[in-house]
Amino acid sequence: xxxxxxxxxxxxxxxxxxxxxxxxxxxxxxxxxxxxxxxxxxxxxxxxxxxxxxxxxxxxxxxxxxxxxxxxxxxxxxxxxxxxxxxxxxxxxxxxxxxxxxxxxxxxxxxxxxxxxxxxxxxxxxxxxxxxxxxxxxxxxxxxxxxxxxxxxxxxxxxxxxxxxxxxxxxxxxxxxxxxxxxxxxxxxxxxxxxxxxxxxxxxxxxxxxxxxxxxxxxxxxxxxxxxxxxxxxxxxxxxxxxxxxxxxxx
Amino acid sequence: xxxxxxxxxxxxxxxxxxxxxxxxxxxxxxxxxxxxxxxxxxxxxxxxxxxxxxxxxxxxxxxxxxxxxxxxxxxxxxxxxxxxxxxxxxxxxxxxxxxxxxxxxxxxxxxxxxxxxxxxxxxxxxxxxxxxxxxxxxxxxxxxxxxxxxxxxxxxxxxxxxxxxxxxxxxxxxxxxxxxxxxxxxxxxxxxxxxxxxxxxxxxxxxxxxxxxxxxxxxxxxxx
Ligand code: HEM
Ligand code: SF4
Ligand code: FES
Numbered sequence: 001x002x003x004x005x006x007x008x009x010x011x012x013x014x015x016x017x018x019x020x021x022x023x024x025x026x027x028x029x030x031x032x033x034x035x036x037x038x039x040x041x042x043x044x045x046x047x048x049x050x051x052x053x054x055x056x057x058x059x060x061x062x063x064x065x066x067x068x069x070x071x072x073x074x075x076x077x078x079x080x081x082x083x084x085x086x087x088x089x090x091x092x093x094x095x096x097x098x099x100x101x102x103x104x105x106x107x108x109x110x111x112x113x114x115x116x117x118x119x120x121x122x123x124x125x126x127x128x129x130x131x132x133x134x135x136x137x138x139x140x141x142x143x144x145x146x147x148x149x150x151x152x153x154x155x156x157x158x159x160x161x162x163x164x165x166x167x168x169x170x171x172x173x174x175x176x177x178x179x180x181x182x183x184x185x186x187x188x189x190x191x192x193x194x195x196x197x198x199x200x201x202x203x204x205x206x207x208x209x210x211x212x213x214x215x216x217x218x219x220x221x222x223x224x225x226x227x228x229x230x231x232x233x234x235x236x237x238x239x240x241x242x243x244x245x246x247x248x249x250x251x
Numbered sequence: 252x253x254x255x256x257x258x259x260x261x262x263x264x265x266x267x268x269x270x271x272x273x274x275x276x277x278x279x280x281x282x283x284x285x286x287x288x289x290x291x292x293x294x295x296x297x298x299x300x301x302x303x304x305x306x307x308x309x310x311x312x313x314x315x316x317x318x319x320x321x322x323x324x325x326x327x328x329x330x331x332x333x334x335x336x337x338x339x340x341x342x343x344x345x346x347x348x349x350x351x352x353x354x355x356x357x358x359x360x361x362x363x364x365x366x367x368x369x370x371x372x373x374x375x376x377x378x379x380x381x382x383x384x385x386x387x388x389x390x391x392x393x394x395x396x397x398x399x400x401x402x403x404x405x406x407x408x409x410x411x412x413x414x415x416x417x418x419x420x421x422x423x424x425x426x427x428x429x430x431x432x433x434x435x436x437x438x439x440x441x442x443x444x445x446x447x448x449x450x451x452x453x454x455x456x457x458x459x460x461x462x463x464x465x466x467x468x469x470x471x472x473x474x475x
Binding site: 073110176211245 | 327335344346347349350426429430433434440
């Protein structure tokens with residue numbers, strides 16, 4: 001049933017990458033429980049623009065949980081308190097009337113703030129550029145089932161491929177580690193025949209890039225998995241460790 | 252060198268040194284419980300692990316294991332603190348399913364280390380060190396471990412302190428055991444819950460063996 005909420009928002013405002021940021025408090029009224037979290041921010045921004053104030057800058061694009069842009073740390077959780085969703089899929093019915101909601105950007109050395117809630121997540125793109133692709137010529141489309149792939153591997157690869165590169169894993173990690181993301185990308189390719197060929201080189205190249213960009217060392221807390229909107233499992237991290245160690249011992 | 256330069260390499264060192272320390276704890280705890288059955292048998296173990304060359308070499312390897320584990324623990328923790336950036340979250344919540352121990356390994360390690368210094372002074376210094384140096388540092392013969400145990404644990408304060416220490420160690424191990432295997436890649440979807448369960452059982456087993464001594468002493472038990 002639709003109801004409406006009056007809320008207090010504590011939002012991180014930061015004019016630019018070098019500027020010092022701080023929290024600003026805003027009141028929003030009559031927000032429908034059917035509204036999405038981003039719609040609620042849109043309403044607040046309309047009001048700010050009407051008052052000739054600077055609207056809150058935040059990233060968003062698809063608004064249906066597939067692009068991974070909507071990075072916001074809401075009440076201590078990336079993408080808010082609800083599980084297995086992105087911020088754009090978060091509904092206001094998860095909050096109660098009169099509640100104070102704290103909204104922060106991702107805070108990780110490798111994801112510097114650009115403005116307000118917007119962070120530079122290109123570090124993840126650089127890791128992909130370092131090896132998250134298949135560069136061999138696989139020829140024309142082969143006959144279906146010409147190369148048998150086990151159901152287990154196909155499922156695991158599919159689960160890994162569901163990663164949308166949103167950055168919640170590194171944002172939630174107390175060590176600022178990107179292992180869940182990198183391991184999803186390494187696994188998705190290593191589990192299938194086309195990607196298998198370059199698996200060792202790929203793992204080494206992507207991990208080297210990840211370390212170079214200043215992401216932390218994984219201590220297996222599992223916070224990433226708990227916050228991942230796509231439920232990517234830390235068992236992919238074990239697979240990547242295996243790939244990497246196998247490659248290093250072969251060298 | 253990839254064991255220093257790469258994050259996964261560093262974790263391998265952490266994991267291997269951790270597993271080595273767990274193996275040591277396993278032997279240590281089994282040897283300890285002999286004192287509950289016979290003071291003489293325990294003293295025979297103390298005699299065997301006194302100033303003999305193999306016991307000295309063993310102790311040195313063990314000390315090296317600790318040094319490596321602690322240096323890497325500090326190094327990794329500093330790197331991880333930096334990776335988090337200068338701005339901290341104003342609101343943080345622990346996620347469901349994320350264990351407290353897994354986020355506080357350094358603090359737990361610090362507690363373990365502090366009590367370890369006390370423990371080395373109370374036992375190692377009066378036993379192996381006394382035997383090696385020839386200087387009698389304790390009140391009894393260096394191989395009379397049973398007498399040292401009775402002397403120390405007749406004081407309830409020390410029983411309680413050792414119980415606290417072992418509790419911290421238990422927390423460190425419940426995360427450490429499965430995490431060490433995950434770090435070297437020995438894990439997958441099916442084994443993840445099993446390894447977590449195994450970690451709890453194994454840590455509880457070791458700590459029960461250790462903790463039996465101060466607990467029983469607290470309730471008035473004395474070895475024969
Ligand atoms: C008998 C004593 C100890 C045992 C059996 C032990 C065992 C372990 C194990 C198995 C791990 C997991 C490694 C991994 O995840 O790959 C670990 C992690 C850790 N230990 Fe220990 N440890 C001991 C003492 C210490 C001490 C004295 C310190 C500290 C100063 C310490 C600090 C840490 C830290 C910070 C971690 C987490 C590091 C990481 O996962 O990257 N430990 N320990
Ligand atoms: S692994 Fe999950 S949390 Fe990390 S980037 Fe991919 S989808 Fe986001
Ligand atoms: S805006 Fe695309 S995932 Fe949220």
